[in-house]
Amino acid sequence: MQSFKSYVLTTTEEGMTAGFKTLTFDDLSEGDVTIHIHYSSINYKDMLATQPGNKIIRQYPRIPGIDFSGIVIESSHPNFQTGDRVLATGYDIGVSHDGGFSEVARVKGDWLVPLPDNLTLEEAMIIGTAGYTAALSVSALEQNGLTPEKGPVLVRGASGGVGTMAIMMLHRLGYDIIASSSHTEQSEVFRTLGASQCIDRIDELTPKALHKTEWQGVIDPVGGPSLGEVLKRIHPSGAIALSGNAGGTAFESSVFPFILRDVRLIGIDSVYTPMSYRQSIWERLATDLKPDHLHTVKQVVPFDKLVDGIKSFNISSQPGRIVIDMGQEST
Numbered sequence: 001m002q003s004f005k006s007y008v009l010t011t012t013e014e015g016m017t018a019g020f021k022t023l024t025f026d027d028l029s030e031g032d033v034t035i036h037i038h039y040s041s042i043n044y045k046d047m048l049a050t051q052p053g054n055k056i057i058r059q060y061p062r063i064p065g066i067d068f069s070g071i072v073i074e075s076s077h078p079n080f081q082t083g084d085r086v087l088a089t090g091y092d093i094g095v096s097h098d099g100g101f102s103e104v105a106r107v108k109g110d111w112l113v114p115l116p117d118n119l120t121l122e123e124a125m126i127i128g129t130a131g132y133t134a135a136l137s138v139s140a141l142e143q144n145g146l147t148p149e150k151g152p153v154l155v156r157g158a159s160g161g162v163g164t165m166a167i168m169m170l171h172r173l174g175y176d177i178i179a180s181s182s183h184t185e186q187s188e189v190f191r192t193l194g195a196s197q198c199i200d201r202i203d204e205l206t207p208k209a210l211h212k213t214e215w216q217g218v219i220d221p222v223g224g225p226s227l228g229e230v231l232k233r234i235h236p237s238g239a240i241a242l243s244g245n246a247g248g249t250a251f252e253s254s255v256f257p258f259i260l261r262d263v264r265l266i267g268i269d270s271v272y273t274p275m276s277y278r279q280s281i282w283e284r285l286a287t288d289l290k291p292d293h294l295h296t297v298k299q300v301v302p303f304d305k306l307v308d309g310i311k312s313f314n315i316s317s318q319p320g321r322i323v324i325d326m327g328q329e330s331t
Contacts, residue, residue, distance in 0.1 A: 006102035007306055009050065010061040016052045020304075029098040031106040034074040035086060038121045040065045040100035040324040041128035042301075042313045043161060044246065049094065050310055058096045065324075066093055067129045068100030069121040077109025085115035087124040087282070089132050090271040101306060103326055113279055116286035125323050126298045127285055130161025131169075133270040134219065135281050135289050137162070137241035138169050140266045141217040144239040151216040151235060152176040156202070157246060158190050159183045162221040164319040167193045168291030170219075178215065189319050193293055202226045203247075209256045217241070224248030231257040231265070243268035300325050 008021045025034065049056040049064045057064070069087040072080050080086065091111045093099045098106070115124060127135075138146075146153070153170055157163040158179035170177050171194025179187075179195035180202060187198035203226050211232040218230055218240040224247025230240060231253050242265060257263040273281070281289075291297075297320035301309035309322050 004103035005303070006063050006098075006104075007065075008061050008063055009057060016054075016060070018050055023102070023104075025104070025106070028104065028106040031097075031108050032075065032077045033072055033080050033086075033109040033112060034104065034106045035068070035070040035088075035112075036073045036328065037068045037070040037100055037103055037105055037326050038328040039070070039125035039326065040068040041125045041130075042309055042322040042324065043067065043129045044244070045129075046094065046101075047310055047313050056095060062094075062096075063098040063100075063102045063105075064094045065100030065102070066090070066095065067125065068093075068105060069115065069124040070105070070326075070328075071121075073104075075109065077112075080109050080112060080114075085121060086112045087115055087121075088112050089129045090273065101303075101324070103303070110275065113275075113282050116283050118286040118290070119282075122323065122325075123290075123294060126294050126321050127165065127291075128161070128321060128323075129270060130321060131165040131285065131291070132281065133221070133243050133268060134162045134165035134169055135285050136268050136270055136273065137166060137219045137243055138173070138289065139281060139284070140241045140268060141219070141239055144217070144264055144266065145237060146217045146239070148174040148176070152178050152196075152214070154178045154180060154215040154218040154230070155195070156180045156218065156220045156222045156230070157244070158195070158198070159186055159319045160221060160246070161321050162219070162243060164193065164297055164321070165291060166219045167195050168293055168297075169289045170194065172289065172292055183319075186319055193297070193319070202229055205229060206232075208232065209254045210260065213238075213261075220244070222247040223251065225251050227251040228253040231263060234261065234263045236261045237263075239264040239266050241266050241268050243270065297321055298323050303327060
């Protein structure tokens with residue numbers, strides 16, 4: 001393969017432009033492993049990165065796409081060789097290093113995870129960064145003592161990728177799940193995925209320092225002002241795994257949930273997870289955390305329809321994940 005197709009963001013005096021270009025290996029970012037990409041996916045950060053005036057991309061030109069899966073075609077890294085099946089999420093991929101919206105990528109081998117047994121390349125990207133973040137959140141809550149016997153778990157932003165994946169993972173583990181979303185018309189879908197109850201998004205701010213407790217744990221990719229309200233309703237010694245800011249970057253809270261109920265607020269960083277822990281989470285995503293309804297929540301978009309996929313991500317209220325298929329034969 002002497003040349004390949006990529007979706008490239010560039011800047012001009014008029015602003016950012018985006019479109020497909022034919023590139024060669026010399027055009028790619030530096031790295032010691034080159035991968036023939038089979039699948040990528042569209043995440044919230046990808047949608048933001050492709051918008052004019054975004055604050056995601058640090059230098060242009062850039063190939064966006066913060067995750068991908070594929071097969072190694074060249075490697076000088078000791079852990080990988082030609083033919084290996086790999087996946088990548090996080091690090092600088094698609095932000096300050098060329099990413100997954102391309103038929104070929106070159107990255108540092110230290111950023112790659114060998115594809116676990118019991119996962120196909122397509123399934124790895126149905127899960128993708130969103131599912132990986134959900135799994136990190138579940139693991140963090142488990143480390144705090146979360147068990148099915150201790151009560152329900154709230155999943156905020158249930159129609160988003162993290163929320164959808166979290167519902168399916170928690171259901172597989174036997175938890176009672178409360179799905180929270182502004183898209184209440186999707187309640188039956190949330191129940192099909194494993195939620196026992198669906199509630200509207202939590203956005204009413206109240207002056208009380210504490211409320212009656214409702215959940216032992218919360219998976220929260222939303223954040224924002226309503227996070228302060230959620231803190232007031234966590235069981236003693238419970239926790240919130242916070243992974244996103246779709247609802248905003250700031251919130252207010254008193255100290256009372258923390259000092260009177262021993263509540264923990266746990267930050268989830270899916271970008272720079274240490275590799276040993278990253279690999280262990282992906283092994284779980286191929287075993288006990290692998291969602292039962294994985295293939296029912298995917299929308300597959302051919303690479304040449306990527307722009308349509310990004311537009312769909314931006315306006316759709318349908319729970320699930322958008323997977324970009326590069327059109328390769330092996331899955």
